[in-house]
Amino acid sequence: MTLLEARNLKKRFGGVQAVAGVDLEVRAGEVVGLIGPNGAGKTTTFNLIAGALLPDEGSVRFLGRDVTRWPAHRRAHLGIARTFQIPQPLAELSVLENVLVPLARAALRRVLPLGPYRRPERIARARELLVRVGLEAHAEQPAGRLPLGMKKRLEVARALALEPRLLLLDEPLAGLTLREAEGILELIAGLREGIGVVLVEHNVRLALGVCDRAVVMDAGRVIAAGPPEAVKRDPRVIRAYLGEEADA
Numbered sequence: 001m002t003l004l005e006a007r008n009l010k011k012r013f014g015g016v017q018a019v020a021g022v023d024l025e026v027r028a029g030e031v032v033g034l035i036g037p038n039g040a041g042k043t044t045t046f047n048l049i050a051g052a053l054l055p056d057e058g059s060v061r062f063l064g065r066d067v068t069r070w071p072a073h074r075r076a077h078l079g080i081a082r083t084f085q086i087p088q089p090l091a092e093l094s095v096l097e098n099v100l101v102p103l104a105r106a107a108l109r110r111v112l113p114l115g116p117y118r119r120p121e122r123i124a125r126a127r128e129l130l131v132r133v134g135l136e137a138h139a140e141q142p143a144g145r146l147p148l149g150m151k152k153r154l155e156v157a158r159a160l161a162l163e164p165r166l167l168l169l170d171e172p173l174a175g176l177t178l179r180e181a182e183g184i185l186e187l188i189a190g191l192r193e194g195i196g197v198v199l200v201e202h203n204v205r206l207a208l209g210v211c212d213r214a215v216v217m218d219a220g221r222v223i224a225a226g227p228p229e230a231v232k233r234d235p236r237v238i239r240a241y242l243g244e245e246a247d248a
């Protein structure tokens with residue numbers, strides 16, 4: 001079942017064509033890797049899909065509906081959740097409370113009673129989500145003091161609290177040790193049941209282990225798409241990354 005169909009998305013910032021005609025499809029039950037060097041347009045593409053930005057051209061269909069002009073919160077209600085490249089937990093609140101906030105939001109949208117008698121259930125659900133992302137032992141800690149790897153896990157738990165059909169993960173592996181990254185990859189692999197996941201990642205090799213399909217962007221365009229193994233060997237992909245090394 002196709003969840004997301006983005007067609008010919010374009011977004012320009014002043015003189016920079018950040019996204020220059022991107023197509024992206026995501027089906028339920030798959031992890032799609034959205035790969036590309038710095039500045040390729042990955043985060044901008046996420047912003048166009050999640051509704052943080054409106055495209056100059058193109059369309060976004062989600063669950064068969066045209067959501068191109070919808071504000072972000074309506075798309076979130078329909079089932080698009082995202083994590084941010086730089087984790088943004090509510091630093092003063094505990095890890096558990098950080099998950100309770102989006103759970104309360106999800107309850108609101110379903111017009112469930114928000115009264116105190118619902119709270120124990122929400123706490124139980126928040127704890128379940130923390131178990132799912134491996135943070136149960138840190139539930140009472142202030143979120144701001146978690147190490148980066150755990151903040152990234154918390155981001156995933158907060159996004160899952162919205163019970164998304166499509167989960168957009170913006171560089172959940174960046175800045176992590178290999179060991180932390182492997183832990184998150186395992187977590188991501190377990191998410192795909194029933195929902196679609198788009199994983200933005202810079203490092204081709206790391207991401208492709210978990211992806212069912214890869215879409216590679218460079219300079220605002222999709223330069224390769226297909227099975228991870230084929231994409232990894234694609235000369236255009238190799239060239240995009242070599243160019244980046246030469247720039248560095």
Ligand SMILES: Nc1ncnc2c1ncn2[C@@H]1O[C@H](COP(=O)(O)OP(=O)(O)OP(=O)(O)O)[C@@H](O)[C@H]1O
Binds near residue numbers: 014018037042085
């Ligand atoms: N709000 C903005 N205003 C101006 N330029 C922007 C804005 N957002 C992105 N850009 C530019 O658009 C291009 C694409 O940026 P984007 O953040 O989408 O890339 P990315 O693939 O996510 O890169 P990275 O791997 O570094 O996160 C870059 O040249 C960036 O500088």
Ligand SMILES: [Mg+2]
Binds near residue numbers: 042043044085
């Ligand atoms: Mg980015």
